Amino acid sequence: MALIVQKFGGTSVASVERIQAVAKKIKSFKDDGNQVVVSVSAMSGETNRLTALAQEIQKNPSSREMDMLLTTGEQVTISLLSMALHEIGCDAISYTGSQVSITTDSVHGKARIKSIDSSVIVESLEQDKVVVIAGFQGADEEGHITTLGRGGSDTTAVALSAALEADECQIYTDVDGVYTADPRIEPRARRIQSISYEEMLEMASLGSKVLQIRSVEFASKYNVSLRVLSSMVENPIGTLITSEDKIMEEAVISGIAHNKDEAKVSLIGVPDIPGVAYKILKPISKKNIEVDMIVQSVSAREGLTNFAFTVHRSDFKKSISILEKVREDLGAISVQSDDSIVKVSLVGIGMRSHAGIATKMFEVLHKNDINIQMISTSEIKISVAIDEQFLELAVQSLHAAFELEKE
Amino acid sequence: MALIVQKFGGTSVASVERIQAVAKKIKSFKDDGNQVVVSVSAMSGETNRLTALAQEIQKNPSSREMDMLLTTGEQVTISLLSMALHEIGCDAISYTGSQVSITTDSVHGKARIKSIDSSVIVESLEQDKVVVIAGFQGADEEGHITTLGRGGSDTTAVALSAALEADECQIYTDVDGVYTADPRIEPRARRIQSISYEEMLEMASLGSKVLQIRSVEFASKYNVSLRVLSSMVENPIGTLITSEDKIMEEAVISGIAHNKDEAKVSLIGVPDIPGVAYKILKPISKKNIEVDMIVQSVSAREGLTNFAFTVHRSDFKKSISILEKVREDLGAISVQSDDSIVKVSLVGIGMRSHAGIATKMFEVLHKNDINIQMISTSEIKISVAIDEQFLELAVQSLHAAFELEKE
Numbered sequence: 107m108a109l110i111v112q113k114f115g116g117t118s119v120a121s122v123e124r125i126q127a128v129a130k131k132i133k134s135f136k137d138d139g140n141q142v143v144v145s146v147s148a149m150s151g152e153t154n155r156l157t158a159l160a161q162e163i164q165k166n167p168s169s170r171e172m173d174m175l176l177t178t179g180e181q182v183t184i185s186l187l188s189m190a191l192h193e194i195g196c197d198a199i200s201y202t203g204s205q206v207s208i209t210t211d212s213v214h215g216k217a218r219i220k221s222i223d224s225s226v227i228v229e230s231l232e233q234d235k236v237v238v239i240a241g242f243q244g245a246d247e248e249g250h251i252t253t254l255g256r257g258g259s260d261t262t263a264v265a266l267s268a269a270l271e272a273d274e275c276q277i278y279t280d281v282d283g284v285y286t287a288d289p290r291i292e293p294r295a296r297r298i299q300s301i302s303y304e305e306m307l308e309m310a311s312l313g314s315k316v317l318q319i320r321s322v323e324f325a326s327k328y329n330v331s332l333r334v335l336s337s338m339v340e341n342p343i344g345t346l347i348t349s350e351d352k353i354m355e356e357a358v359i360s361g362i363a364h365n366k367d368e369a370k371v372s373l374i375g376v377p378d379i380p381g382v383a384y385k386i387l388k389p390i391s392k393k394n395i396e397v398d399m400i401v402q403s404v405s406a407r408e409g410l411t412n413f414a415f416t417v418h419r420s421d422f423k424k425s426i427s428i429l430e431k432v433r434e435d436l437g438a439i440s441v442q443s444d445d446s447i448v449k450v451s452l453v454g455i456g457m458r459s460h461a462g463i464a465t466k467m468f469e470v471l472h473k474n475d476i477n478i479q480m481i482s483t484s485e486i487k488i489s490v491a492i493d494e495q496f497l498e499l500a501v502q503s504l505h506a507a508f509e510l511e512k513e
Numbered sequence: 514m515a516l517i518v519q520k521f522g523g524t525s526v527a528s529v530e531r532i533q534a535v536a537k538k539i540k541s542f543k544d545d546g547n548q549v550v551v552s553v554s555a556m557s558g559e560t561n562r563l564t565a566l567a568q569e570i571q572k573n574p575s576s577r578e579m580d581m582l583l584t585t586g587e588q589v590t591i592s593l594l595s596m597a598l599h600e601i602g603c604d605a606i607s608y609t610g611s612q613v614s615i616t617t618d619s620v621h622g623k624a625r626i627k628s629i630d631s632s633v634i635v636e637s638l639e640q641d642k643v644v645v646i647a648g649f650q651g652a653d654e655e656g657h658i659t660t661l662g663r664g665g666s667d668t669t670a671v672a673l674s675a676a677l678e679a680d681e682c683q684i685y686t687d688v689d690g691v692y693t694a695d696p697r698i699e700p701r702a703r704r705i706q707s708i709s710y711e712e713m714l715e716m717a718s719l720g721s722k723v724l725q726i727r728s729v730e731f732a733s734k735y736n737v738s739l740r741v742l743s744s745m746v747e748n749p750i751g752t753l754i755t756s757e758d759k760i761m762e763e764a765v766i767s768g769i770a771h772n773k774d775e776a777k778v779s780l781i782g783v784p785d786i787p788g789v790a791y792k793i794l795k796p797i798s799k800k801n802i803e804v805d806m807i808v809q810s811v812s813a814r815e816g817l818t819n820f821a822f823t824v825h826r827s828d829f830k831k832s833i834s835i836l837e838k839v840r841e842d843l844g845a846i847s848v849q850s851d852d853s854i855v856k857v858s859l860v861g862i863g864m865r866s867h868a869g870i871a872t873k874m875f876e877v878l879h880k881n882d883i884n885i886q887m888i889s890t891s892e893i894k895i896s897v898a899i900d901e902q903f904l905e906l907a908v909q910s911l912h913a914a915f916e917l918e919k920e
Contacts, residue, residue: 122569156589160596162529167596174607175592178585182563185582189567189574200581204611205656226656249612249633 108273109141109231113241113263116150118278118337119183122190125149128278128337129190132236136196141231143270145241145263146187148179169214173243173253177203180240180259188238198236201226204251208244208262216255219244219262222269239266260321268328275325275332276344277317282336283345284309284316286510287362291501294511298360300346300353305360308453308487322347350455358456358463359508362501365449368398369422370479370491372414373429375405375439385436386413389428395421399449399482399491410439414480416491419445447479448497451489452504464488470507476500515680516548516638520648520670523557525685525744526590529597532556535685535744536597539643543603548638550677552648552670553594555586576621580650580660584610587647587666595645605643608633611658615651615669623662626651626669629676646673667728675735682732682739683751684724689743690752691716691723693917694769698908701918705767707753707760712767715860715894729754757862765863765870766915769908772856775805776829777886777898778836779821782812782846792843793820796835802828806856806889806898817846821887823898826852854886855904858896859911871895877914883907 160167184200191198210217230237241259267275287295303326310319325332335344400415429441480491567574591607598605617624637644648666674682694702710733717726732739742751807822836848887898
């Protein structure tokens with residue numbers, strides 16, 4: 107017997123029929139002798155419907171009242187799902203976030219969970235019930251209802267898993283796992299059986315939007331084994347996200363991630379004196395612009411250096427105008443910009459112990475005549491910025507070279 | 514400065530526009546220097562929408578899960594109403610039933626309030642906020658969410674008034690008060706300024722469906738002054754329902770109520786022996802049929818008696834078939850039945866001290882050639898059953914004879 111926490115998102119419970127399908131899935135786990143705790147989101151569309159009602163009344167409604175409003179969405183789902191379970195002969199009971207003491211801080215709209223008192227849940231499990239809990243919500247210490255913000259239902263499931271010391275936390279979604287590359291770009295991409303938290307974090311931060319980064323961080327912190335699987339198929343296997351020591355056979359490279367949301371800005375011909383990087387990046391960070399890759403290179407002209415970095419495309423124009431100002435102050439030659447780059451990254455824990463991964467990557471790109479504009483590395487990741495026209499070619503040739511299609 | 518509790522039903526908050534109108538009304542009381550606590554129902558239509566969803570899943574859903582589902586209705590309203598108050602510059606805060614510790618028993622779907630801890634409300638009032646509370650709902654001692662059943666939002670408002678020792682509990686509805694008679698039958702009917710709890714209970718039980726009987730009983734028990742008024746007009750006055758001693762000038766007769774929901778069944782020629790009434794009514798009450806008026810009269814034949822009573826029309830056929838069986842057992846002559854009767858009642862606390870009211874009533878009916886089929890009296894009410902064709906004539910002639918159109 108295992109204790110499993112399952113999370114179903116808004117799409118999985120979008121209609122009565124889907125709720126009934128979810129109930130069947132839950133029952134099959136229960137019938138296999140497991141204890142099951144379920145966390146669900148609002149039926150998809152419901153949050154938008156409620157938000158539109160609020161918008162008719164106020165442009166910027168109080169976040170406390172928005173939380174009061176939006177949390178009704180999951181409360182509807184938990185009651186309907188419990189009924190669907192009853193209907194197929196599976197005992198179940200629903201609880202709101204406050205009822206199971208999911209205690210958060212008081213930051214309405216994006217609260218963080220401080221503690222969960224699992225006693226009510228444990229008691230219901232001992233009565234052989236499936237416990238259905240409203241995701242995305244909690245209450246602060248004064249009893250005010252809060253929401254956890256984006257990805258909140260995933261976070262609820264992970265937090266419940268940690269509090270209950272569950273054997274596995276299953277996140278049902280509309281994809282059937284994490285892939286070695288985006289299957290729309292590399293058709294031979296393969297579903298990964300298991301992946302470490304660190305790799306998943308790198309993949310997630312690079313645009314593989316299977317899970318919210320926060321839930322993965324949370325799972326890692328509390329050592330909760332996460333499984334991402336499809337709610338649309340029978341008996342899905344999905345991808346297990348767990349700690350490094352629980353992964354049996356480690357691949358050198360787990361996958362290739364890419365990110366099309368970045369743009370490059372460069373300051374050309376900056377006097378190469380101490381403090382240049384600081385003087386360039388300070389006004390950028392002051393405007394809350396996040397910088398990803400950074401490269402400082404020697405200029406063709408003596409005593410001068412070139413400084414380039416990438417920002418999110420939404421910050422592209424703002425960054426250029428800041429750099430124009432910096433160019434004047436520092437007496438640099440020009441500002442260059444390029445919003446047609448992509449970032450392609452190899453991710454894998456195995457890199458740590460395998461030298462030459464970077465060399466092989468650069469060789470593959472070179473053979474395909476793909477010019478590398480920027481490089482950045484971490485312990486388990488190598489990223490390059492290239493022109494976006496080479497995205498497919500780069501992903502496909504790297505996927506083949508590292509034999510990622512093979513188990 | 515007064516402390517006012519206001520209750521707005523589903524029709525009053527049926528749309529964003531109506532919620533905004535309600536917010537204005539609340540603000541005007543607040544601006545007059547009052548403290549205001551508001552209890553609201555779900556937007557009309559919402560309860561039906563949610564019930565239909567549940568019905569798609571289960572014919573007879575668990576009442577606990579139904580309560581979980583339906584209580585989201587008021588939660589939506591309280592948040593939207595708070596936003597509407599914020600938008601017009603009126604500070605407000607919303608609370609669910611559980612958040613203000615409206616503690617009930619555990620009878621889901623028709624729970625009764627056991628206690629209210631007013632401390633959270635008082636604290637918010639002291640912060641100069643309008644306090645908006647979800648009606649119709651509470652939680653039992655284990656924290657399970659309950660609903661109070663029909664008329665529940667009225668009950669919430671009255672219970673809040675009692676707990677807070679409010680100066681007045683205003684129930685906004687789609688009628689502008691309690692009338693001396695049904696205005697559809699007697700166009701000269703006049704709105705009553707104030708009426709005692711006992712009179713209101715008699716009026717309500719006789720079909721004047723302005724307030725649920727339970728809320729009036731509750732108000733009476735805790736001595737809460739209730740005011741029924743229209744949410745559709747500006748500055749409504751309505752009718753005050755309060756204790757007898759607070760009513761200044763007492764009318765002998767407060768109003769005329771009528772009830773078209775009853776039917777008469779009679780057993781003719783029953784041997785006049787002890788225990789006959791018991792033997793006739795026992796099988797009726799065993800089937801949970803409620804009996805209203807009862808008349809036992811001497812039969813034309815010696816040693817025999819006639820026994821008649823009224824039941825709700827929905828129990829009419831069932832009652833006849835039970836009586837047929839009783840007729841056989843008791844050796845009575847026949848069963849007679851009549852579902853074309855109406856009950857017309859004079860209600861007034863003043864009756865206690867004024868003799869001759871009944872005589873005058875019977876005289877008026879006699880002068881109009883209206884045959885009285887049954888009579889029943891209480892301390893503050895005289896009811897007669899008459900043929901339904903005489904309803905208008907009876908109400909209008911009595912209204913005129915007792916000069917009810919005059920203040």
